[in-house]
Amino acid sequence: MEDVRRDLDAFARIAKEHGGNRAAGTRGFDGSVAYVVAELRRAGYAPAVQRFTYPDWAERITPEFARTAPKARPYVHGTDFVTMEYSGSGNVTARAVPVDVPATGQAGTAACEAADFARFPRGAIALVQRGACEFSVKVARARAAGASAMVIYNRPDARSVAGGTLKKQRALPVVSTSYAIGSALVRAARKGTLRLHVRTKAGTVRKRGANVLADTPAGAPAGAPARAAGRVPGGVSGAASGGAAGRVRGKASGGVLGRTSGGAAGRVVVVGAHLDSVPEGPGINDNATGVAVILSVARQISRTPLRNRVRFAFWGAEEDGLRGSEHYVTTLSKAERAKIALALNFDMLGSVNGVRGVYDGDASLGAEKDPPAGSGAIEAVFRDYYASRGLPVTDSPYTGRSDYGPFVKAGIPAGGMESGADGNKTTAEVRTYGGKAGEPYDPCYHTMCDTVKNVDFTLLGTMADGVLHAVRHFGAAAELP
Numbered sequence: 001m002e003d004v005r006r007d008l009d010a011f012a013r014i015a016k017e018h019g020g021n022r023a024a025g026t027r028g029f030d031g032s033v034a035y036v037v038a039e040l041r042r043a044g045y046a047p048a049v050q051r052f053t054y055p056d057w058a059e060r061i062t063p064e065f066a067r068t069a070p071k072a073r074p075y076v077h078g079t080d081f082v083t084m085e086y087s088g089s090g091n092v093t094a095r096a097v098p099v100d101v102p103a104t105g106q107a108g109t110a111a112c113e114a115a116d117f118a119r120f121p122r123g124a125i126a127l128v129q130r131g132a133c134e135f136s137v138k139v140a141r142a143r144a145a146g147a148s149a150m151v152i153y154n155r156p157d158a159r160s161v162a163g164g165t166l167k168k169q170r171a172l173p174v175v176s177t178s179y180a181i182g183s184a185l186v187r188a189a190r191k192g193t194l195r196l197h198v199r200t201k202a203g204t205v206r207k208r209g210a211n212v213l214a215d216t217p218a219g220a221p222a223g224a225p226a227r228a229a230g231r232v233p234g235g236v237s238g239a240a241s242g243g244a245a246g247r248v249r250g251k252a253s254g255g256v257l258g259r260t261s262g263g264a265a266g267r268v269v270v271v272g273a274h275l276d277s278v279p280e281g282p283g284i285n286d287n288a289t290g291v292a293v294i295l296s297v298a299r300q301i302s303r304t305p306l307r308n309r310v311r312f313a314f315w316g317a318e319e320d321g322l323r324g325s326e327h328y329v330t331t332l333s334k335a336e337r338a339k340i341a342l343a344l345n346f347d348m349l350g351s352v353n354g355v356r357g358v359y360d361g362d363a364s365l366g367a368e369k370d371p372p373a374g375s376g377a378i379e380a381v382f383r384d385y386y387a388s389r390g391l392p393v394t395d396s397p398y399t400g401r402s403d404y405g406p407f408v409k410a411g412i413p414a415g416g417m418e419s420g421a422d423g424n425k426t427t428a429e430v431r432t433y434g435g436k437a438g439e440p441y442d443p444c445y446h447t448m449c450d451t452v453k454n455v456d457f458t459l460l461g462t463m464a465d466g467v468l469h470a471v472r473h474f475g476a477a478a479e480l481p
Contacts, residue, residue: 007292015282090173122146153182274318350460354419357396374481378415
C-alpha cells in the first residue's frame, strides 16, 4: 500500500497546486495525466494520446428556484438546488405537480414510464423523485407530457442535492434539490396550490479533449521502447510524446490506457478507473483511490507472463458524462471491440463510512441495466476471493453510471468494485462493516473536503487486494466470461 499512499499524496498535491481540483480541462487534470504517464513508463508501459471532442455544458446566469405560493421562499443555488447538467433554458412560474410519488422511504420508479404522466396538466412544473431510470428518461417523459420545467429531488437515503447529467442538451429547464426540500414540496403540492419559479439559461459548446493511452507493443519485453507507428485500438496513432498530459486547447481531458506486453492480443481484459475529479474538489476518494490502486496493480504485473492481454485504462472526463470511456468504446472497430473479453471498473475504493461493494453482475438486486452475459461470473470472482478471506461484500446496483457503462452498452461483460458515494449507510451495513447508520458512505462526495483525510486506508487495502486478485485471475484464465 505504500505506492498507493504515495500516489494519493501526489494527486492531492497536484490539485492543491492547480486551483484545488483535477477536473477535466484544467491544469490539475493535465498534471494528473502527466503523473500517470510517467508512472506507467517507469513500470514498462508506453503511453499514447487519444484525442476527442465532446459537448461541454455551461450556465450563463445564476439560476433561480423559488416557491412563490403559498408562503413564498427562495432557494439558494449551490446549497438548496443546482441546475442539472444539459438543462435547457427557461423562465417559468407555474403550478407544481408531483409525478408518481414513491411510497415513504422507497426509491420508486417516478417518471420512468409514459403512463406516469397520464393526467399531467400541460404547462405545469413536474416534481419528480430520483430513482430507477436515468435522469434523461424522466426529462424526456416530462417534456412529452407538456411540462414547462422539471424539479428532480433526491432519494430518501441521500441527503445531498440530487445533481447529475442529462447526457445531452435538453429543451426543458431542469433543476435538482434534496429529498428534504423535495418531499416538503410534494406535501404542499398535494393541496393543489403550490406554485414554483424556475429560471435557467445554459447551453453547450464543442470542446476538445484527450485520452492518453499507454501501450507496450505486443510481443515486446516489458520496458522496451515503444514503436512510433501503428494504430492503437480506439483511434490513436503512435506513442505519447514527452508532453503527454494533453496540451489540447479548449477543454482538454485525458484518460491513460496501458497494455501489458504479455497475453493474447485477441483476448483483452480492460481494467479502468476515471482520472478526473469534479471542479468542486481534489477528488481523492473519487477517484484517485481507483487510479492509485490500478496503477499499483499495473506495476505489479508489468513483467508477469499472461495468457490474456490486460489493458489499463485511466479515463478522462467521467465527471462530464463518461466522455473518455464512451469515446474509446464507440471508436473501436468491430474487430477490435470483439477482442475485448470483459471490462473491470473501480470508482471510489476508500469511502470513510463505506462498504466493500461488488457490482451486481448476476442482477440479484434487479438491475437498471441488464448485465451482459458473463458479468455474473465476474462478480463471482470477487465474491469467492473475499469469502476465502472471511471478508463480507455487498451487492452494488448495476447501473452503468460509471465507466463500465459504455462497455455494457456494447454488450461487453463488465464488473468491478466501489465503496459507496452519497447514499446513506444502512443499519444492516453497520452491523457488517461498522460505521454510522443514516450517514453518507462518503460525507465529502463531490466537495472540497475529498482529500487524503477522506480515505479509509484499511478498507482501501482490502479493496486493492481484491482488484489485484481479479486482474491476475482474468489475465491468466484459460476461459474468460
